[in-house]
Amino acid sequence: MEKVFKGDFPILKNSKFSYLDSGATSQHPTCVLNDVISYYKKNNANPHRGSYSLSVKATKLYENAREGVKNFINAKSSAEIIFTKNATESLNLIAYSYGLNNLKKGDEIVLSIMEHHSMIVPFQMVAKKTGATLKYIYLNDDFCLDEQEIEKKITKNTKIVGISTVSNVLGTKNDVKKIVKKAHSVGAVVVCDASQSIAHMPLDVQNLDVDFAVFSGHKMFAPLGIGVLFGKQSLLLKMPPFLFGGDMIEYVDEQNTTFAPLPQKFEAGTQNVGGAVGLLSAINYINEIGYKEIQKYENNLTDYAYKNLTKLKFLEVYATKNKENRSSVLSFNIKGIHAHDVSSILDLENVFVRSGNHCAQPLLKHMKVSSTIRASFSIYNTKQDVDNLVFALNEAYKKFKKYIKD
């Protein structure tokens, strides 16, 4: 019998609803909640500042979390791990500190069309301010990045390539390693957005050889407000600070400041120690189960969902047919009915999904759809949740079918 993880999550344990929006944010296991409460109950103080024992304790917990992240993603050094508030802040740090200072007119930034606004909008800003050109890698007919597009778009002018491990709309897994090889062959750096895969698939920054990687804690069972930026030390050393203030300094005179070494150089102000503690706890939770087990469980569940959703003739499913390339996100529409109307019906049936453009308007425009319904799964979901989704979709279809125009 397969293990059921739902019981680890208090919000879901005896719930009547099916939570199918983990792509937006995940729920939290008891161990993470307890560790965060325990931090605030017993160990809270301002890190890196006080000379008293409680502050030393808080600092130690914060730095332990950094070490934990380093091991979790197989970085070479904990100096390469910068804590931020989320993936968006991490991407802004790269855009402001690396992008603005290294790009010029004639240079090119290449992003995949399936990127989240958090990747697209900061690099649009870089392109506008530096005069660089922004180009996109488009999809093939099977909702995957077109290989010829990758070859064609990454050229000798390319300076930055932005790619997500998994699309937050399509669930498509991208061959990051291959894109990195191509990017490095022309001397470009690669920014990898692992937000959508971090709760589901291992991230090995040395194996992928990415130059930067980002993710949010809240999508991997950690609290809101803690995120990670990984950067190769050689790059981070050359980059100027992004945010300025306390804790990121060495000496401050009236007119000039020298900055702290890595990673403090990029961490201005009092940091989110409680969030870092929760992130380490979430890492431990994932490690205890093991990505192998997580993937086995989720692949089984996503396949079950894919099979049952594609059986519904009134649905249009936007996912690759190749199950090897599918992660635990599925997007679809009832043909002829707007996603929001369907998701409101699902809501009344206690099935919680996301609908809309999923912060990926360029992708949806490219696909020529205005919105989709998205069901995203995590280890705490069960086949019952999928059955509830299918039931609710049938209810919605029954309600709307007489109004659907051919």
Next chain:
Amino acid sequence: MEIDDIYSELVMEHSQNSPYKKDIKNPTCSVHGHNPNCGDDITLSFVIENGIIKDVSFTGQGCAISQSSTSIMIETLIGKTIKEAQKIIDIFIDLIDRKQVSKEDKKLLKNAQIFKNISNMPARVKCALLAWKTTKNILNEQN
């Protein structure tokens, strides 16, 4: 709450077959409304002569709630003076915000009263209000 309280025959008919979803010739003013989070996107065109709303039409896309609310709003406002229209819009916004609305005022809304239950679906309130708030802004500019 029952599904039919919101997705009634009237709402679905207006969303799928609105007589006002078309281009009109020579509008005196046009305005664009957009809900960035959900993608509802409409353009309203007005023919306003001597302070009277002679004709209105809309184009664009969105969910059944936003499309039907736009269509029913137009049905309610055609033939009204700007002042009357402004009053009706304020009553509608109050109704959706669950503020006290007198029986007499409710009558002025005619079919638009059907959206009173939308407050039970807080996630959809902005869909119902899009056309009304957009129109409120443009009518204020007409004074």
